[in-house]
Amino acid sequence: MGNPITAYGDTTGDGMVQVSFTLPLAAGARADGAAQLFANRMGIEPAMVVHSKAMGPGHSFFVVYGRARVWVDPDEVEVAEREYPLLSAKEVDARVREGLGRPLVVLGACIGTDAHTVGIDAILSVKGFAGEKGLESHREMRVVNLGAQVAIDDLVRAAHDEHADAVLVSQVVTQRDAHLTNTTALAKAFDAAFVDGRRPLLVVGGPRFEPAQAALLGVDRVFGRGTTPGDVASYLVHALLPVAPAVPAQPTPAAARR
Amino acid sequence: MGNPITAYGDTTGDGMVQVSFTLPLAAGARADGAAQLFANRMGIEPAMVVHSKAMGPGHSFFVVYGRARVWVDPDEVEVAEREYPLLSAKEVDARVREGLGRPLVVLGACIGTDAHTVGIDAILSVKGFAGEKGLESHREMRVVNLGAQVAIDDLVRAAHDEHADAVLVSQVVTQRDAHLTNTTALAKAFDAAFVDGRRPLLVVGGPRFEPAQAALLGVDRVFGRGTTPGDVASYLVHALLPVAPAVPAQPTPAAARR
Amino acid sequence: MTGLLDLDPAVVARARALARSAAQPVVELAQAHTTVSLERAVLRLAGCEGADAGHPAGDVPWVNRLVDVVADQVGLGHGVALPLGDAIARGEAPDLPTLAALALEGRLKLRLPDEAAAEAEARHVMEELVGAGIARIDAQRHERDRRRTELGDPPAPWIYLIVATGDIREDVVQAQAAAREGADVVAVIRSTGQSLLDHVPEGETYDGYAGTYATQANFRLMRRALDDVGAELGRYVRLTNYASGLCMPEIAVLAGLERLDMMLNDCMYGIVFRDINPIRTFVDQRFSRQIHARAGIVINTGEDNYLTTADAVDAAHTVLVSQLLNERFAHEAGLEDWQLGLGHAFEISPSVPDSFRLELAHALLVREVFPDAPLKYMPPTKHMTGNVFGGYLHDGFFNLAALLTGQSIILVGMMTEGIVTPFLSDRDLALENVRYVRATAGRLGEDLRPAPDGFIATRARAVLDESVQLLERIERDGLLRAIGEGTFGVTRRPADGGRGLDGVVAKDERYWNPASDHLEGI
Amino acid sequence: MTGLLDLDPAVVARARALARSAAQPVVELAQAHTTVSLERAVLRLAGCEGADAGHPAGDVPWVNRLVDVVADQVGLGHGVALPLGDAIARGEAPDLPTLAALALEGRLKLRLPDEAAAEAEARHVMEELVGAGIARIDAQRHERDRRRTELGDPPAPWIYLIVATGDIREDVVQAQAAAREGADVVAVIRSTGQSLLDHVPEGETYDGYAGTYATQANFRLMRRALDDVGAELGRYVRLTNYASGLCMPEIAVLAGLERLDMMLNDCMYGIVFRDINPIRTFVDQRFSRQIHARAGIVINTGEDNYLTTADAVDAAHTVLVSQLLNERFAHEAGLEDWQLGLGHAFEISPSVPDSFRLELAHALLVREVFPDAPLKYMPPTKHMTGNVFGGYLHDGFFNLAALLTGQSIILVGMMTEGIVTPFLSDRDLALENVRYVRATAGRLGEDLRPAPDGFIATRARAVLDESVQLLERIERDGLLRAIGEGTFGVTRRPADGGRGLDGVVAKDERYWNPASDHLEGI
């Protein structure tokens, strides 16, 4: 057990936080009181309601400052560990050449009705992201980018036709948890279509995913905001060519994540 | 029991809130995880850490969005009731004339080291606040405004010398709870100096006071942000000249409060 | 406002002339083809409402059924008006929906009328029906004018707010709230995916993702809601929706019938951002714009989108080039300058030095090249992050740029752009931001005088020059090739790729379409 | 920058001349009096450090003890230098603290030396001691120059940040953090109440309210911390503290000895905002400024404060009038233009139409009237509310005004101004705000050309005219009367009221003070 910490305003341990929210109540003394109570329920005590404003006849918006009486122990934080070593583009290609003897086939798409391709293009296209070139730039990879709004069935068919080793799927729209629903449907469809462990590696990504969700969603790996092509290439090699020498896992360094 | 409510992002019941805070941890994956956990502890689930930034080597700042799984029942909110009727300036003067037969003596000051006089001047000076003239404009009041940074002993002495009916004190600086400490000291000093119920009415005000604190602090009444001179004048009459006909108490209307 | 940049009118004129000749082959292509959606739009104009509710996968609009039947039985090269008009003239059914139902049951045999008399009868029937539809659109246009005159128009710039709950009933609440908070224009974002449907959904809908389906019933509901709140507020509140997509012509018709006031309608957006086939899009956009022209609707073009996939500095000239093309296609379709809500955006990364001045240069350039167009200015999106405080400030500087450069319609940026579809409070805070900037610094434009050969003027001229160069290339190589090479939004779209190509049909000599005749004054 | 407003130089010259003659009687008053704090400052210059730790209510500095003893035994009309110098010359004690201890024990009898020889001896002793103090100040000034040359100065405008934890150890951490985040100047706010203490506290302190006590030890600690971080960052980081108050002269001496770089020092702030007696203040400010002049310290005046109690539009001219008076008193005390950090503020209510342009008018006016002064521009405070989003935007527009009008030192506004003393994150967000505005729009001033007789120029000229009128009145009726009538900050302060009047003493003919002789070059 380490030392539990709380929020820091201007003195260690003061617990000061800023919160804003809307309540479905007409502006007035009662709404202000409810806002204070609401903040109390979030563990903020005392809670100063420093701003309140009517949002139309039946809602009110609040800004609250106060001491959050909650603590976390940094040691109990489960840091998403990177389970694979980061390789250079050259190393990735070398490993594919040795381990597979043919180019790795990567299929990419935005599925469902999502049309946000900038994220998947950042991972796949030569232009890349954060100064790293995308997977298309690898000699030992064949990348097929199906673009946006691809139906899951079409994706399954393409995976089959192209003999895909890995399928990379992007989901950016999260309203009504669309990204979760779609990912679950994706996994189901691939499980049904590919039996006996012949299912290609399923990798999903997008700014509102948490890496820890993979198992829950039934896919092999999940990538969140700030992913770079190198992260993905290294992971693919790690997951598909497991003959590699053991390298100890390390927590993802902050700088590499954003 | 009414219907419990939660925060409203864009759909009733979604519970969406915005939070920002700093944790005393170096930026990185562990800090991000701690931020998420911290938000969870505030009842936010799921919590999206949408922004994180190093604040120097040992602290990180976060913005979090997510669903606060807390509810309040508007009926359980104790609305600070105004226990006195709002009177016009004329009515106030009439009541003093009838009830007291001499001008009411009001002493005002910022005590301790506080030099923020704008608030007490707003209540006392002819210029007033929010379109209402201050207490000095009343025919039937004699106002002595001692200004800023008045020592409590000097205030006690002045209250004695001037035969004050009411002493109005402003406290704006709240760092290290200065306003609370000073108010408690004020009440003690007056209790010691004036015995047998001869203590003048003690009224304190300032933007970070909550009206409910009066008893706790040992004073007769506390006024918060947005107080107007009319609020105070009406209260003084109510508290000092209680022979008035009973008027039912009403919750303070929102418009009047800010 | 015009004249701050000291642009050379000859260069601007040359850019326009190039756009005109670059567009010409595409206009001819559009004239030579029809599409399933265009034909369905004709039927909607002819009053064909409703859907076949019997299909297990969901309702299929009658117009889709009819067009499919025509294609099946006699082909689409001559349009649907002649065979269907003929069937009605022959007394097969009193109206189009009934005809469709009959056909579905296999009880209808369509033909192309052979003799002149039969053809004249068929034409007469369809002219009457379509004429009635156009009369309804005209009536709605007059109704708009009447209400605008009665209630008055707000001063420029107009505040444009979006609602996007997915549920038309929630949308109505939020739209009315937005209007009360100060919105002059309310846009109902469509559900993701609708633009790739090759039909227009039917009825009121409650289940869109990140937006609400554009349906005639939803249009009507929202129109009524805004009319109500407009009456309450004493100003005409405008309603906007989206045409671009596979059903551009049909949605344009519905917008005219239900008195929408503005429509997102871009000559290339569907191609670049929805991978719709270029020919399909060019045919569809032309007809849809003819409808908008008639309906008195202001179109909004989508150049802002380019700057989400391309860099806003590098690709600044592609915005101007696209605007000139949009202008040309719009004029050709009969739209007037006051109807051209040309789009552009404040999307330069704030890490670029002098980015605000670059934005001013771009915004002034557009303003001065299109002095009579109601320009629509889009807020930052790409560089909005999870730092909502920084985002709020960035939006404030967008608002300042909009006011300083005399933009006409400003879409209000939300501090949560990088995170979620807007909260109720985001919209209110965003409007407070606009009001703050407008009240405190709204007239600062009077004091802005870019130095004659200073940073701003030089940049604007450089963008104009690059635009002329790009237009020269497009005029030489062809617009379709340019699109295929990824000129717009760094996205390559070959002329023979994309969705909806199978719905494009070359017109044969007997092609006839009473709506086009009407709209083109033939 | 200058010349945008087309001000009439004759009007500006007239304003200056009026300020000069309005100030003259007050300068003479100041010359005719001394104060307890001034005398204590002389002793501090003479190297008298430390305190009498034996007092039950807390440490009493030796300088206070000594001045009290002199006042008791021989009066203060002739200053403390002569009787104390005489005592040392007579061998009563080797130095001033020992003398004080002796006196306290009743073992010292002070006198005014009667014969010329004794007087010369006494003078000699004190001249030596004070000379050494001044030499230390000179050495610090050279040290500053050396470091500035070595490390380099940041470009204008300088970013000025405050720390205010109350605990010097926390302050040091936050100050270094602030410097790393980009602060060019760090100010340590004083604890509430210190300015009304008639002594300077001793030692390192950890228990201030909303600020930290200004003590010599705290100054030294913070100076070292900023020197360290400056070396790390490769730029000289300036340190600021507050002189105005009952101990203005002494704090000025300590600032010079400990190499502070800027000091809040206003000729009237103590009177108006701390109810300190006007005569006391005018005497004290004069001596303190002579010290600052010698130390090469930049003063910051406090006109911004007026706009927290008065309305920023109505009282705009009182700011300019006060600046002209501050300038005059400063020049008279030997300060040069580059040392005049004249203060003003962005405090117009954003609900006033065109408020941003009014702010530009005021800020440009000040800039053009004082082209060579390092103007210090204060952010909004009064109209900062609990709406931190709106506040962040408001601060952004302040930053823009500062950059557009060429301000020299900008105090960075915090979004929590209306709520709490700043959080660590507030400061970082505030600096991001400055950086955003500076990087994106910092050079927009090049494009700002207020119309010759437009809103901005007209407003600026109106404020200048009102200032001349007010100065005419002050010159006629007297500055003390004007202060008594509430001219500044709508706060009335009669000349015979306020704190510290009992510490003011008329000089008699034998008055002697080696520091003043030195500083005035006598």
Ligand code: B12
């Ligand atoms: C650009 C953009 C668009 C462009 C898209 C162009 C294109 N061809 O992609 C256009 C203008 C067309 C558009 C349209 C719409 N958009 Co949009 N758009 C954005 C915007 C501004 C930026 C997204 C982006 O490009 N980010 C940059 C990339 C590099 O980041 P990224 O996607 O997170 O990708 C990184 C990681 O997540 C990861 N990653 C992502 N995918 C994958 C996949 C794999 C396999 C891996 C390993 C990694 C990975 O790696 C990438 C690099 O680090 C965001 C707002 C914002 N500032 O974020 C809104 C946003 C995403 N859009 C939104 C919406 C709602 C829409 C619309 C429905 C309507 C509208 N409001 O505009 C339409 C419909 C689109 C549709 N059918 O899906 C919402 C989504 C809300 C939500 N959370 O549900 C957002 C957040 C805006 C908002 N606040 O309303 N949009």
Ligand code: B12
């Ligand atoms: C004006 C001002 C000053 C002026 C004061 C001039 C003067 N003569 O009053 C000057 C510039 C001198 C000043 C100095 C300082 N200030 Co100051 N100041 C403010 C400021 C900008 C506005 C306060 C104000 O006038 N409000 C308007 C009045 C009308 O509102 P009000 O006081 O709330 O009063 C209303 C109610 O509360 C109520 N009320 C108030 N008192 C009473 C009394 C009674 C009896 C009743 C019935 C009602 C009542 O009625 C009033 C009308 O509705 C605030 C920031 C802000 N935006 O709020 C900071 C602020 C109050 N100051 C602050 C500080 C720390 C200081 C300084 C220590 C240093 C500094 N940072 O500047 C110094 C030292 C002052 C001292 N010794 O006390 C902090 C306090 C932090 C805290 N919560 O502890 C604030 C919040 C700024 C900040 N965020 O750091 N300040």
Ligand SMILES: Cc1ncc(COP(=O)(O)O)c(C=O)c1O
């Ligand atoms: C011109 C244009 N049309 C249509 C749309 C909406 O398209 P979709 O519904 O396909 O997201 C947009 C969105 O930004 C647009 O700019």
Ligand SMILES: Cc1ncc(COP(=O)(O)O)c(C=O)c1O
């Ligand atoms: C000129 C000047 N001096 C001194 C101060 C600080 O005074 P005090 O310590 O009395 O709050 C200020 C504060 O704003 C000021 O403007």
